[in-house]
Amino acid sequence: MLADKIQDVFNEPSCAVNAAKTNKERKKGCSRSLKPGAAAGGCAFDGAKITLQPITDVAHLVHGPIACEGNSWENRNTGTSGPTLYRRGFTTDMTELDIIHGGEKKLLAAIKEVILKHDPPAVFVYQTCVPALIGDDVEAVCEHAAKTLGRPVVAINVPGFVGSKSLGAKLAGEALVDHVVGTEEPVHTTSTDVNIIGEYNVVGEFNLVRPLLDKLGIRVAAMISGDGRYHDIARCHRSRVNMIVCSQAIVNVGRKMRERWGIPYFEGSFYGVRDTSDTLREMCRLLVERGGPTDLIPRCEALIAEEEARVERRLIPYRERLRGKRVLLNTGGVKSWSLVSALESAGLTVIGTSVKKTTRLDRDKLRERKGEEFHMWDDLKQRDMWNLLRNREADIMLSGARTQFIALKAKMPWMDVNQEKHLPYAGYDGLLIMVEEIDRLLSSPIWPQVWAPAPWDQPTTDEERRP
């Protein structure tokens, strides 16, 4: 039952926020009650789709009326090194008749069509609000389809109205652990196999990290989910270590894989020098602990020393240029700690960050290092962002596309750090790309021009009036 699953997800023991709650609080779950007329953000279906769509060879079929897929497909720029099926939009596009007669038959026929036309290794079927309301049993249809068509068909039961984007991400993770991971056996394993969980390969960002792992001889067995492949994920339960990148979203995948297959996991980040180095260290340490080659650790230290020295040399000129420039960070809280330390290493001052989705651990880290003056906003309103920029309390905002035009309407610089961004920022080289981008945007000559008043708003001097 979906209700039980949601309760189960709310009970996540590995979630730092959850662990600090009383029993009563925990039962209420982590979905905030939304204020009608003053709410923003995506639904559970949105979160699940973000989490799973980056799996490149799967057909992602949305069961619902046109809004859910028609308004949202190709909204995210996750990269692939091969298959492109994930970029196509599949939906049952339910009509009035489907609502009256029920959509199960149409869904089954749609699954058949997709398999016939595209021959994917698996079909993921996303349940949405309307078919949930009329009682379409997506799980039963998927089970039946899998049996009769001889192909994995996985139900992702995430009607938007059950909750937030982050709940949807967790439910998506549950579906993977319950129905995909461990359903096939790998042909070949190595003592350095890792899974990367919660990395979405936005603009092919992971390509900046993969060479580092290649140099160390670490094999990425499965990516969940950026540039992921269905069979890799189905076989990834034999990997030695799991790394969790976006911890709040799908920490449950790591915990359940540890429980079922004894794979240890750690939380890491590839944003900024310090976090990239720490992540590599921890990955190697855990691999050695699990029987990987012992020289991994000295080789890792050598690589880190080399990379850090290289980045440091290249950061020096930027530090001069960027010193004293103030950044307003609004990532929804994800990876804020990583980004704060990355930005500071380039000489920038971060005046504050939103912490809506930040883990308690990250909050403590921020509080401890940044002191009381540093702003940590639980719910930064658009109007407040506007005012901070308008009053020049920040020189640039780093956020997602939805708030881009808050900054631009205040005529202030803005850089994308979310899913719609056009540049990769991960790893050592990613930091350099990010710093160059900030410098490039801040030093654009348009700023003084757009701030200047129009000719009819300028005070005229007597000098100019003279013929």
Add this chain to the structure above:
Amino acid sequence: MKPRQTNKSAAVDPLKMSRPLGAAMAFLGVDRTLPCFHGAQGCAAFGLVVMVRHFRESIPLQTTALDQIQTILGGYDNLEEALVTMRARARPKLIGVMTTGLTATKGEDMDGNYRLFAERHPEVLADTKIVFVDTPDFNGGFEDGFAQAVKAMIERLVQPTEVRAPKQINILAGSHLTPGDVEEIRDLVEGFGLDPIILPDLSTGMGGRQTDEFPATTLGGTPPERIAAMGSSAVTLAFGEHMRAPAAILELNAGVPYRLFRRLTGLEATDRLIKELMDISGREPPARIKRQREHLVDALLDSHFFLARKRIALALEPDLLYAYARLLRDLGCQVIAAVSPTPSPVLESTGAWTTMVGDLEDLETVASGADLILSNFHAKRTAERLGVPAMTVGLPSFDRLGAAHRVQVGYRGTRNVVFEIGNHFLELAEEHCRGEMREAAHAAA
């Protein structure tokens, strides 16, 4: 010819966008307005991203944020709370509420909801206009929702009167028109000394305003009090077949007669409007409009070499599809395929070899062998797979800067489009020519 329709269960690479999103865009063309989706919060979030990325503007869009229990028990409480909250926080002059698939499936009685709200909150209605539109996602599409919102605003806001202002005319601007198109229409109409009330007016709000205040509502667009005054206009000019129903309601309720212009892209199509404006105003066109017509005639002469018999495939919203299909026919192109996301009377007269209601997978089937595809951003990949060049028009145009300012109506706009498509083929012809010359030089050596 009746359009074809495929009989399949899975829509692949949808061309259709949702009906409430179309309604929301209509409300974005009204000043100090806040559109609000009555549904789960995701409905608004997805729509918001489409509008923000297409217009490259800050977009106000709210939601009643229903959860599953509220949906089943009835969404009135959320609706009431949302309306009260939006008025208090954003001080809009108008709030437009669209139902979604969720609330329509449950069967919310929106008329009843309005009456109940009016009874319980007269203080809100005292300073805020509220317009409800019933737009279930599972029936119709973007253009339908847009038309419905325009119709609903007319029904709720226009005040019938006996007084006629002879120089004042109503312009109903369909969803196939960009803010740049609306600006062009205003310019043409004002050129005849007429005073247009444009509904909705995306040109003043979505074209890139610079303001000193935080944009909590739309800033720019038709002022609601001007909508009220539409009842005293001499005539209504409706642009796009989907503006027929709103124009007819205006005629029925306020006695303002209407003229329908299915398209305003093309020489003859623009001539028809200019003739009408001459009749209404009793004036000759200003010199600049006469010059614009000459330039368009010249453009047709200069470009016809490159356009005649070119094979073009289209996938666009119905009225935009019709405008482009007919223009291309005017230019001597062969419209080999015209795909629309939803049915419309205009599909019977596109003049295309194949006209169908479908998605981009269908376009892929019928557009092989085309020289050029005209469609929205999503068709880029379709075109890549076919190896056919594509030009982005319509909504969404995520890959184009200035999508809001693309002008494709009137003499000037038509001239732009003719040159744009002509240049595409001219470049190919030039490239081909250079290739031949290289080969000849090679053979000679």
